[in-house]
Amino acid sequence: MANKPDLLPGTLDMLILKTLTRAPLHGYGIAQAIKQLSDEVLTVEEGSLYPALQRLLLQGWVKAEWKMTETNRRARYYTLTSAGRKQLGIELSEFEQMIAAISRVLQNA
């Protein structure tokens, strides 16, 4: 990481998959959603976002389709696959386990 990360490393894939649970979104929209839902605390840089989406495609956790946006711009829409939905479940439970473990250390040390 260059200086202070805008994200907790290791959580980006989970956040992306989560934003796709309601409806397909394009990359730019995913980044906006994460920023807005987090009240501007989390920022997904392009250099993190697009490589992450490539990873997710390669793993088969999302699929992509070129479409036009409402404002008539070309964009690549990502849809969660069933494998992706399963993966999200795994990542969510691992994350919660980690956070719970960290909390125990922080409370008892």
Added chain:
Amino acid sequence: MANKPDLLPGTLDMLILKTLTRAPLHGYGIAQAIKQLSDEVLTVEEGSLYPALQRLLLQGWVKAEWKMTETNRRARYYTLTSAGRKQLGIELSEFEQMIAAISRVLQNA
């Protein structure tokens, strides 16, 4: 990271500093403390631990002293400095802010 990290990346320094708030500890003891307090969920590998301690020394957040353990082995004891205590405060609040932001995304996406 090689495969699945044993830690959430970016949280190790905070965890180490926290384990030193009660009393000085040596490296091996820090790793044990984190493991035990987290109910074996978090494991600090030596290859992560010792470089992290060097970083903390360089930053002036801990100081080190060679001593003998209770079982008569030589070990390097680390003590939190006042700058380290301040840094811990910063890292704790940043971490909590991150977790809160992630939770908002996970709940509202």
Added chain:
DNA sequence: AGCCTATACATAGATAATCTATATATCACG
């Protein structure tokens, strides 16, 4: 005596995830 496990520190090199910086292109607005 010899062996193994746990304790204790340390470094080299691999891997991976993030960042910064750059590039392209189009739309809407002033």
Added chain:
DNA sequence: CGTGATATATAGATTATCTATGTATAGGCT
């Protein structure tokens, strides 16, 4: 006609973690 927002993408740097390895000693077991 320029600027800002929308939209995608890649190259390269930085950094944090891991795996693997090496050293050394204490204590217990056979």
